[in-house]
Amino acid sequence: DARVTQTPRDKVTEMGQEVTMRCQPILGHNTVFWYRQTMMQGLELLAYFRNRAPLDDSGMPKDRFSAEMPDATLATLKIQPSEPRDSAVYFCASGLSSLSKQFFGPGTRLTVL
Amino acid sequence: EDKVVQSPLSLVVHEGDTVTLNCSYEVTNFRSLLWYKQEKKAPTFLFMLTSSGIEKKSGRLSSILDKKELFSILNITATQTGDSAVYLCAVASGDTGFQKLVFGTGTRLLVSP
Numbered sequence: 634d635a636r637v638t639q640t641p642r643d644k645v646t647e648m649g650q651e652v653t654m655r656c657q658p659i660l661g662h663n664t665v666f667w668y669r670q671t672m673m674q675g676l677e678l679l680a681y682f683r684n685r686a687p688l689d690d691s692g693m694p695k696d697r698f699s700a701e702m703p704d705a706t707l708a709t710l711k712i713q714p715s716e717p718r719d720s721a722v723y724f725c726a727s728g729l730s731s732l733s734k735q736f737f738g739p740g741t742r743l744t745v746l
Numbered sequence: 747e748d749k750v751v752q753s754p755l756s757l758v759v760h761e762g763d764t765v766t767l768n769c770s771y772e773v774t775n776f777r778s779l780l781w782y783k784q785e786k787k788a789p790t791f792l793f794m795l796t797s798s799g800i801e802k803k804s805g806r807l808s809s810i811l812d813k814k815e816l817f818s819i820l821n822i823t824a825t826q827t828g829d830s831a832v833y834l835c836a837v838a839s840g841d842t843g844f845q846k847l848v849f850g851t852g853t854r855l856l857v858s859p
Contacts, residue, residue: 637788666846675851676789676834689846724788733778733838733845737788 637738651713656725748773752850769835
C-alpha cells in the first residue's frame with residue numbers, strides 16, 4: 634500500500650534553532666505539496682512542486698522558510714530560524730499533476746518553545 | 747481570492763442519526779471538489795466530484811455537487827462513533843497540470859454513543 638512518509642513525526646525545539654522536515658512522496662507521483670495546519674488557520678498551502686521544480690511558494694514566509702526537492706524521492710522543508718508562531722502540524726502530500734487528488738503523509742508536529 | 751466555506755463548524759449527534767455537511771466555494775477556474783476525513787492525523791480521501799448532479803456513494807457516505815449554485819453536500823446516514831472526525835472540503839483550481847487545492851476550515855463531527 635503506497636504511502637507518503639514524513640520524518641520526524643514530532644519535533645520540539647527552541648526558538649532560533651533550525652528545523653528540517655522531510656517527505657518521501659509516493660513513487661511515481663510528480664507533484665508534491667507542503668501544508669501547514671493550525672487550529673486558527675486550518676490547512677494552508679506553503680509550497681508546490683511539479684517534476685521537482687517549485688511552481689508556487691507564495692504561501693511561505695520567504696525570510697525563514699525554504700523548500701526543496703533534491704531528488705524525486707525526497708522533499709524538504711526548512712525553517713531557519715524557527716519561532717514559536719511556527720508551531721503547527723506540517724503535512725506533505727503528493728499526487729499526479731493531471732489529477733486533483735492528493736495523498737497526505739502523517740504530518741510532523743512542530744513545537745517551538 | 748479563492749474561498750471555501752464549510753458549515754456547520756461543529757456538530758454533535760447521536761449514533762444512528764443522519765448528518766449533512768455543507769461546502770460552498772468561490773474559485774476561479776474550478777476543476778473539481780474533494781472531501782477528506784481527518785481523524786487523528788493525516789486527511790484521508792473520501793470523494794472527488796467534477797460534474798453536477800452525479801451522486802458519489804461509499805457505504806453510508808454520499809456526496810453531490812451543484813456547480814451552478816457552487817456548493818456540495820456530504821451526507822452520512824446511520825452515523826457511528828467511528829465517523830467522529832473533522833471533514834474537510836477542498837476545491838481544486840487551476841490549469842491542467844497546475845492544480846492546487848484550497849481547503850475549508852472543516853466541520854468537526856462528534857457522534858456520541
